[in-house]
Amino acid sequence: MQSLYVHFPFCEAKCHYCDFYSLGRERTRAGDDTRFERALSREISLMGEHLAPELDTIFFGGGTPSMTPPEAMARALEPLWRFTRVTPATEWSMEANPSSITLEKMKAYRTLGVNRISMGVQALKPELLQSLGRVHSRETALRALAEVFEAGFDNVSVDLLCGVPGQTLQDLDAAIGKLTSFPISHLSCYLLTLPPHHPLFAALPDEEAQLDHLLHLDAAMREKGFEHYEISNFSKPGKRARHNLNTWTGKAYLGLGPSAHSYDPAAEKRWKTVSSLHKYVALLEEGRSPVEQIEKLTTEQYQLERWMLALRLDEGIPCAWLDTPARRARCEIMQKQGLIEPHPCLADRVRLTARGFALSDQVIAALA
Numbered sequence: 001m002q003s004l005y006v007h008f009p010f011c012e013a014k015c016h017y018c019d020f021y022s023l024g025r026e027r028t029r030a031g032d033d034t035r036f037e038r039a040l041s042r043e044i045s046l047m048g049e050h051l052a053p054e055l056d057t058i059f060f061g062g063g064t065p066s067m068t069p070p071e072a073m074a075r076a077l078e079p080l081w082r083f084t085r086v087t088p089a090t091e092w093s094m095e096a097n098p099s100s101i102t103l104e105k106m107k108a109y110r111t112l113g114v115n116r117i118s119m120g121v122q123a124l125k126p127e128l129l130q131s132l133g134r135v136h137s138r139e140t141a142l143r144a145l146a147e148v149f150e151a152g153f154d155n156v157s158v159d160l161l162c163g164v165p166g167q168t169l170q171d172l173d174a175a176i177g178k179l180t181s182f183p184i185s186h187l188s189c190y191l192l193t194l195p196p197h198h199p200l201f202a203a204l205p206d207e208e209a210q211l212d213h214l215l216h217l218d219a220a221m222r223e224k225g226f227e228h229y230e231i232s233n234f235s236k237p238g239k240r241a242r243h244n245l246n247t248w249t250g251k252a253y254l255g256l257g258p259s260a261h262s263y264d265p266a267a268e269k270r271w272k273t274v275s276s277l278h279k280y281v282a283l284l285e286e287g288r289s290p291v292e293q294i295e296k297l298t299t300e301q302y303q304l305e306r307w308m309l310a311l312r313l314d315e316g317i318p319c320a321w322l323d324t325p326a327r328r329a330r331c332e333i334m335q336k337q338g339l340i341e342p343h344p345c346l347a348d349r350v351r352l353t354a355r356g357f358a359l360s361d362q363v364i365a366a367l368a
């Protein structure tokens, strides 16, 4: 496995819309960070043999990895270097939240080997940040972004949200304009989704307005020189997120830390670590594996996943995959609807259009 994911489970406060496994400060006890650090070291010792001698990508996600001090990360990673190493070509990404960034810390993460930062900005308008329950302000986000560049990072991504209650196209434009005034190389923008029982569910924009947001985003980012290379991701040429691309193209990855997923296509297996910091720590303290689910993929599941992942990407799928009359007919209908198009550069492939990306759930469900 040439890709490694590590899940850091701590956040300053739990955002009300967040589905990832993470604990806000109010749900942690003194010493949890040290217990996590030790448990991660133990898990690396247990699982490190799955890793290739050289890593192509590392991704520190969460949660908020930038809440873990660089020296604690270095200690936790010590056993890793018995199994593998990074090279100058390794992409090592780390998620960071504006309120936990300082210039000194960012310099230390760089010294550790991190060379790509993915910063969770989500919005810049104070009212939107407040309704999302984010702990940072517009000023903190802009100061943090400036410090990331000052620390020497030159491969920087930001996360935005669209489809937020009260958000207008002008708000989206203003955020994109301000963020791209920094030399960012990548932007991920997700549509805010909430479960029906959520207090803000009724305030979400309707489907038409969501589609407007997504199409507007596509046009605005292309105008700024970014490629729309995946449903929710835009990059400057040559700056696509390699770790995520490895996942989307079905390559093997090892996930460590609570709630992390792993995938081994050679063994047709996927597995997941327990989504509980306390269980994770307890199991590893007993020398036991924290893996709670192992799934053996059937051929049908494998094929379906291959379709779903390939359609997410700008490269699309080979026309040869449209191997039944029914699929070809559905594809033709969707071409007429402007959801799919022949790839403009790659022969014998079709891909989703900007509208197809915005309505990808329906397109993928109809074709796969």
Ligand code: SF4
Residues within 6 Å of the ligand: 010, 011, 012, 013, 014, 015, 018, 019, 020, 022, 062, 063, 064, 097, 120
């Ligand atoms: S900071 Fe990120 S990971 Fe943490 S709760 Fe908020 S959205 Fe979730």
